[in-house]
Amino acid sequence: MKRVLSIILCFYFLSINAQVAKEELVGNWSYHRFETNKEIDSIGKIMMVKFFSDMSVNITSDNNYQMTMMRKKEEGKWKLEENKLFFTSTKGIESSFQIVKKEPDTLKFEMKPNEFLILKKSEQTLSKIDLKVDDIKTISVDKKQVSKKWFITKKIVPNKTEKQLEMISILLEGSYIDFNSNGKYDISILSIEESGKWYLSDKNDEIIQERSDDTKVFWKILKISENELLLNKGDLKEQYLFSTSEK
Structure with missing residues (x-):
C-alpha cells in the first residue's frame, strides 16, 4: 500500500x-x-x-x-x-x-x-x-499647502479584505513623507529612507518626486486640508491618506 x-x-x-x-x-x-x-x-x-x-x-x-x-x-x-x-x-x-x-x-x-x-x-x-485612473478628479493646490511633514495613516487599494488593510496600516505606522518648502523631500517608509527633489505639475494637481537615480514618482492630489492629504499613486487606484499627526 x-x-x-x-x-x-x-x-x-x-x-x-x-x-x-x-x-x-x-x-x-x-x-x-x-x-x-x-x-x-x-x-x-x-x-x-x-x-x-x-x-x-x-x-x-x-x-x-x-x-x-x-x-x-x-x-x-x-x-x-x-x-x-x-x-x-x-x-x-x-x-x-x-x-x-x-x-x-x-x-x-x-x-x-x-x-x-x-x-x-x-x-x-x-x-x-480596473486600476486606470483617467476618471479620477484631482484638485489644484499651492506649494505652501503641501510643504509639511505628512504621516501615512491609511493605504486604500481595491480587492483587499479589512484584515489585509489593517495589516498594511500596522506595517506603515510611523512612515512619512516630508515635503520641505525648499523643494527637497525626505521619506521614511518600512525603515527605508530616501531623499530627493519635489515639485508640482503644470496644473498644480500632481506632486512629482524626483529621486537621486533620476526616476520619478507621481502623486495625483485628490483632497487636501490643514491636517489631511489624500493622494493617488501614479496611474493606479492606490491611494494613501496622510495626516500631519503621527498616530
Whole structure:
C-alpha cells in the first residue's frame, strides 16, 4: 500500500512539473500575499510582508530578468529546472524558488517548509480590478499647502479584505513623507529612507518626486486640508491618506 501511495504521489508531482513550461513564466510578476502553516505571531507576519511587499520580477523570453525587492534592483539571467526557478544576478548572486503551484496568473513558491510566497501576473491583476485612473478628479493646490511633514495613516487599494488593510496600516505606522518648502523631500517608509527633489505639475494637481537615480514618482492630489492629504499613486487606484499627526 505504501509503495502504491508513493507511486501516486510521485506521479502527481511529476504532472505538476510537466505543466510548468518556460513560456508560462514570461511576464511581469508582483507580490500578492505570504502564506504559512506555521505558528507565527503578528510581528513575524508584519516582517514577512515588509520584506516582500514591493517585490516584483520581470521574466523575459531571452532568459533575462529584472527584480525589485526592498527597493533594491537586480538583474541577470534565469533558468527553469524541474519546477525550480533559478536566478543569477550580474553580480554573481544566486537564488532559487521552488514552484509548487502554477495557474495562468498566479505563481506559488515554497520558500521554506510550510512557508509560501504568492506572486500574481501584473497585467491580469490590473485589468481585473480596473486600476486606470483617467476618471479620477484631482484638485489644484499651492506649494505652501503641501510643504509639511505628512504621516501615512491609511493605504486604500481595491480587492483587499479589512484584515489585509489593517495589516498594511500596522506595517506603515510611523512612515512619512516630508515635503520641505525648499523643494527637497525626505521619506521614511518600512525603515527605508530616501531623499530627493519635489515639485508640482503644470496644473498644480500632481506632486512629482524626483529621486537621486533620476526616476520619478507621481502623486495625483485628490483632497487636501490643514491636517489631511489624500493622494493617488501614479496611474493606479492606490491611494494613501496622510495626516500631519503621527498616530
